[in-house]
Amino acid sequence: MTSExxxxxxxxxxxxxxxxxxxxxxxFPEVHQLIDWTKIPESLEKELKRITASAKTKKRFADKLYKVWLLSG
Known part of the structure; x- marks a missing residue:
């Protein structure tokens, strides 16, 4: 018997x-207020995969990584 x-x-x-x-x-409203939303957040999923692939542990907690710009520059 197989189970999906x-x-x-x-x-x-x-x-x-x-x-x-x-x-x-x-x-995270405090964090949201710090971000410059006129600039589109950049997904760094490929970079995250490279980082986690070389990690010594196989446990992964982060699945998404975004680059954002802050209002403060």
Whole structure:
């Protein structure tokens, strides 16, 4: 008997990508206020994969990495 593992992670990743600004506004309003939202956040997913691939531990907690610009420069 084979069982399929439910993929709960991907929908959350997709939602976070789509609603990144709203996510930060709701969960981290202090951080949201510091970001210059006239500049589009840059996804650094490939860079994150390179970093985690070379990590000594196989445990991963971060799935998303974004570059943002601050209002302070």
């Amino acid at each position: 593992t439910a993929n709960y992670d991907e929908p959350w990743k997709e939602a976070l990508s789509e609603y990144f600004e709203a996510f930060l506004c709701f969960f």
